[in-house]
Amino acid sequence: MASSDSTPIHAPEYVLIWDIDGTILSTDGAGVRAFDAAIGKLGIEGGKLSAIGDWKGRTDRWLADAVLRHFNLDPETHAEALIQAYLESLPEAFQSGYSALIPGVEKMIERAAVSPAFAQGLLTGNLRKGAQIKLGQFQLWDYFTFGAFADDGFDRMDLPPVTQQYIADSFGHGFPADQVVLIGDTEHDIACAKALGARSLGIASYPGAQDRLASAGADLIVEDFKDLDSIMEWITKN
Numbered sequence: 001m002a003s004s005d006s007t008p009i010h011a012p013e014y015v016l017i018w019d020i021d022g023t024i025l026s027t028d029g030a031g032v033r034a035f036d037a038a039i040g041k042l043g044i045e046g047g048k049l050s051a052i053g054d055w056k057g058r059t060d061r062w063l064a065d066a067v068l069r070h071f072n073l074d075p076e077t078h079a080e081a082l083i084q085a086y087l088e089s090l091p092e093a094f095q096s097g098y099s100a101l102i103p104g105v106e107k108m109i110e111r112a113a114v115s116p117a118f119a120q121g122l123l124t125g126n127l128r129k130g131a132q133i134k135l136g137q138f139q140l141w142d143y144f145t146f147g148a149f150a151d152d153g154f155d156r157m158d159l160p161p162v163t164q165q166y167i168a169d170s171f172g173h174g175f176p177a178d179q180v181v182l183i184g185d186t187e188h189d190i191a192c193a194k195a196l197g198a199r200s201l202g203i204a205s206y207p208g209a210q211d212r213l214a215s216a217g218a219d220l221i222v223e224d225f226k227d228l229d230s231i232m233e234w235i236t237k238n
């Protein structure tokens with residue numbers, strides 16, 4: 001991944017901003033298992049991430065904070081240790097599951113990557129290192145030229161300004177927001193798209209996703225990327 005302070009990049013016509021979990025890949029619970037292992041390493045007997053309820057779309061730092069508060073531990077003191085333990089547990093957690101790409105996503109990322117009309121970045125609740133581990137499982141990390149991660153903000157809504165700044169610095173302040181498309185699987189992604197003034201492509205990759213994405217106002221909802229021609233046509237129609 002190129003750093004955000006590299007020399008100016010040829011302005012693309014479209015910028016695709018990708019979420020990771022549930023959008024590019026399904027980890028088959030690897031992230032949850034890694035968090036559970038990390039909670040155990042902190043000595044919280046029987047502690048599970050599921051104790052905090054619905055975590056979809058939250059940042060890893062938000063999750064660490066919520067878990068520690070739930071078990072009456074001070075995040076100021078313990079968050080860093082929990083996060084490090086999570087990152088250490090993540091590669092092994094992948095070995096004990098069946099992580100998979102959302103059907104067709106690899107083709108879409110590759111197709112956009114070979115076209116000068118597209119730039120691709122990440123806007124994800126993962127820590128940068130966690131994102132690298134997850135995408136690295138499928139050799140997809142190097143396709144993304146920029147990213148906003150949990151390292152950049154505690155709440156997911158802290159991340160759109162980071163993305164916006166990158167786009168302004170790299171492609172010019174006049175870059176039209178409607179040529180930015182955010183791709184994600186939860187209402188939090190759709191909220192980020194709105195904050196960016198971007199269009200949103202909702203990926204309904206799990207039960208109930210369709211309703212969550214529709215209620216949030218996703219501009220287009222698909223289950224996967226198998227009908228790639230239609231998706232690319234929608235992205236480039238304006």
Ligand SMILES: [Mg+2]
Pocket residue numbers: 019020021022023057184185186
């Ligand atoms: Mg997601």
